[in-house]
Amino acid sequence: MTSETDEVEIPEVDSASGSGIPIRGNDIDTDQIIPARFMKVVTFDGLGEFAFFDLRFDENDDQKDHPFNEDRFQDSSVMVVNSNFGCGSSREHAPQALMRWGIDAIIGESFAEIFAGNCLALGIPTVTADSETIQELQEWVDEHPDEELEIDIEAETVTYGDETIDVTVDDAQRKALVEGVWDTTALMKSNTSAVRQTAEDLPYVEDAAIPEAE
Amino acid sequence: MSRGTLYDKVWDHHKVTTLPTGQDQLFVGLHLIHEVTSPQAFGMLRERDLEVAYPELTHATVDHIIPTADQSRPYEEEAAEEMMSELERNVREAGIEFSDPNSGDQGIVHVVGPEQGLTQPGKTIVCGDSHTSTHGAFGALAFGIGTSQIRDVLATGTLAFEKQKVRKIQVDGELGDGVEAKDVILEIISRLGTEGGVGYVYEYAGEAIESLGMEGRMSICNMSIEGGARAGYVNPDETTYEWLEETDYFQENPEKFEELKPYWESIRSDEDAEYDDIVRIDADELEPVVTWGTTPGQGIGISDPIPAPEDLAEDKQDTARRAQEHMRVEPGETMEGYDIDVAFLGSCTNARLPDLRRAAEIVEGREVHEDVRALVVPGSQRVQETAEKEGLKDVFEDAGFEWRNAGCSMCLGMNEDQLEGDEACASSSNRNFVGRQGSKDGRTVLMNPRMVAAAAITGEVSDVRDLKEVTTV
Numbered sequence: 001m002t003s004e005t006d007e008v009e010i011p012e013v014d015s016a017s018g019s020g021i022p023i024r025g026n027d028i029d030t031d032q033i034i035p036a037r038f039m040k041v042v043t044f045d046g047l048g049e050f051a052f053f054d055l056r057f058d059e060n061d062d063q064k065d066h067p068f069n070e071d072r073f074q075d076s077s078v079m080v081v082n083s084n085f086g087c088g089s090s091r092e093h094a095p096q097a098l099m100r101w102g103i104d105a106i107i108g109e110s111f112a113e114i115f116a117g118n119c120l121a122l123g124i125p126t127v128t129a130d131s132e133t134i135q136e137l138q139e140w141v142d143e144h145p146d147e148e149l150e151i152d153i154e155a156e157t158v159t160y161g162d163e164t165i166d167v168t169v170d171d172a173q174r175k176a177l178v179e180g181v182w183d184t185t186a187l188m189k190s191n192t193s194a195v196r197q198t199a200e201d202l203p204y205v206e207d208a209a210i211p212e213a214e
Numbered sequence: 215m216s217r218g219t220l221y222d223k224v225w226d227h228h229k230v231t232t233l234p235t236g237q238d239q240l241f242v243g244l245h246l247i248h249e250v251t252s253p254q255a256f257g258m259l260r261e262r263d264l265e266v267a268y269p270e271l272t273h274a275t276v277d278h279i280i281p282t283a284d285q286s287r288p289y290e291e292e293a294a295e296e297m298m299s300e301l302e303r304n305v306r307e308a309g310i311e312f313s314d315p316n317s318g319d320q321g322i323v324h325v326v327g328p329e330q331g332l333t334q335p336g337k338t339i340v341c342g343d344s345h346t347s348t349h350g351a352f353g354a355l356a357f358g359i360g361t362s363q364i365r366d367v368l369a370t371g372t373l374a375f376e377k378q379k380v381r382k383i384q385v386d387g388e389l390g391d392g393v394e395a396k397d398v399i400l401e402i403i404s405r406l407g408t409e410g411g412v413g414y415v416y417e418y419a420g421e422a423i424e425s426l427g428m429e430g431r432m433s434i435c436n437m438s439i440e441g442g443a444r445a446g447y448v449n450p451d452e453t454t455y456e457w458l459e460e461t462d463y464f465q466e467n468p469e470k471f472e473e474l475k476p477y478w479e480s481i482r483s484d485e486d487a488e489y490d491d492i493v494r495i496d497a498d499e500l501e502p503v504v505t506w507g508t509t510p511g512q513g514i515g516i517s518d519p520i521p522a523p524e525d526l527a528e529d530k531q532d533t534a535r536r537a538q539e540h541m542r543v544e545p546g547e548t549m550e551g552y553d554i555d556v557a558f559l560g561s562c563t564n565a566r567l568p569d570l571r572r573a574a575e576i577v578e579g580r581e582v583h584e585d586v587r588a589l590v591v592p593g594s595q596r597v598q599e600t601a602e603k604e605g606l607k608d609v610f611e612d613a614g615f616e617w618r619n620a621g622c623s624m625c626l627g628m629n630e631d632q633l634e635g636d637e638a639c640a641s642s643s644n645r646n647f648v649g650r651q652g653s654k655d656g657r658t659v660l661m662n663p664r665m666v667a668a669a670a671i672t673g674e675v676s677d678v679r680d681l682k683e684v685t686t687v
Contacts, residue, residue, distance in 0.1 A: 008262060025532065025536075026529055026530070026532065026533050027408055027509050029509075029645075029647045031645070031647040031648070031649050031650050032647065032648065032649065036278075036627060036628045036650075036652075037627065037628065037652070039628065040279060040291075040293035040297060040628065041293070041297075042253035042257070042297060042300045043253070043254055043257060044254055044361075054648070054649050054654040059654075083409065083529060084408060084409040084412075084442070087408055087409065087509075088344065088645065088647060089344045089358075089626075090251065090342055090343055090344040090346075090358035090359060090360055091250075091251065091360070092254075092342075092360035092361035092362060093361075095360075096361075110412065112409070112442065113413070113442070113444050114344055114358055114359070114360060114439075114444060117359070117360060117363065118361075118362065118363075121360060121362035121363060122362065131529065170376075172235045172237045175234065175235040175236055176235040176237075179235070181233070181235055183362070184237075184366055185264070185365060185366050185370065187234075187374075188233070188239050188366060188369075188370040188372050188374060189369060189370050191230055191231055191239060191370075191372075192267075192370070194230050194231055195230050195370065195371055195372055198228065198229070198241040199241055199268075199371070202227060202241070202243065203473070203474055203477045204243065204334060204337060204470075204477065205243065205271070206270075208270065209270035209271050210268075211268065
């Protein structure tokens, strides 16, 4: 085995900062984040322009009111959302589209589980705060589209204006981001023999399905 | 923390180690792949010069983009052809078995796995598809994953995952006439909410669940994710074993059946298992459920009034208002009589043989309403073949339904089967999100397959119990 190819550089993500963009509404599902018709592709390249497509454009492709269309938010990288964001399908196309549009981090009331897991696999933090805090943050972002807010992952805080507020970062997510182990392929590959042992102990896994030791 | 549940036991059997993040590294017993979410993962493997670690535990099919009318190659739509070709190349290079359309085994991934006996109790099963929870019906721990995680599973045979809590959903009593598994899960989601299950795995139990066949159990587990729960399962029992014994795998390896049965028995939740939460539902009280809104949690009994947004929990009011505007429904009305333009009988939730048989009973001798476009899309080529032999195709076609080839079809509109404009669709699928069925103005009403059949005939949302004496499933 050539190990240098496994050595993908995984940056530590201990903070994220940038100007914010508010995306309001509960239960924003993955079909709204990236409609399925844009998933007829074999790479994730170029998905950014289709983020929230049906909310941003009408049937004549004319722009509708949406923060992603507003000039003042074009450089924003921290999205502020409400509850159950990213519910629905497991499509990684959703966080990929947001990331390729320019989003590096998301603060929200709550996230659907698969969506949050997909974000983590891309090094995108999904941090949470209560409903009132999020609404205040959305209003602040609306009024200060050019000002930076900073998420400190380790300390679980968000600083904006003169305020620093507490937010929650899931334990495993925090460790994975801060220690730079959010891309788990190489880490898990290093346990190959333990994996083989687990497979051998399972009654339903046939010997022939278990690869030879390297 | 739960203790002694199937979830705890299957987890322990598959745990390789605890990672520095605190997540567990879990061995994956079956990795199902399809054309939409896997090509990028294979691309990532190539970039890193990695190979598929456990090709024999990986199985592919094509379902999301496949046309259900003309399937001759190359597919008319270029993008679909490209995705199919990419999948063919990936499985060929990695030596992965592929239930392709020429095999007669192709179909929706969550129909194919169970019918071939790949889905078994006590396995960990993943797929880049949120409805992977379907396989929990067999007592497997099954959940959807994203593409980067597919890369992990392909490269290592494992997945980094955090253990969740277990909520037991005890459904006591008996389902009434015309009430089905689909109604049970729509009711559960409407009661617990679309995010009620976040952080939980659902264990479905109780008399009403145990008396369901495997297909009904699959319909329930399938929609766990619509309630926010990434996985749902039913403890394996004689119904499960009888089903398994008939599948390819155990027909070809009969000795395996006896060999594995003790393992299946051992992973059942203990009598004194501890749960993080228990919810009880009385099956006797249920009636056919239909959705009035744009999330699967916005469901009501067919004779119940559509709720006024201001009567809902505060955090649900805004979503409800927007949903009612989109659907053009008024609080206080029932959904009965809501005009429909399309009837879609298909999807990984409800396109298995018993679903089609029950719907055919309603359709037989009747005609599709003149204003309705109705289509049946069997869940797999095998379902299709058997249904055709049984004469179901004729029943549907004689009534005016289109009879199609297997695929995901209008559940998510990734092929040619899509709603147009603001068409309203009575659908046996799982999601009524805005835009889900291919038109952003389209309106989806979720319901059980017999209710879809009834709507196709009357041209409006109807109570199937008024249409015909029907038997309990």
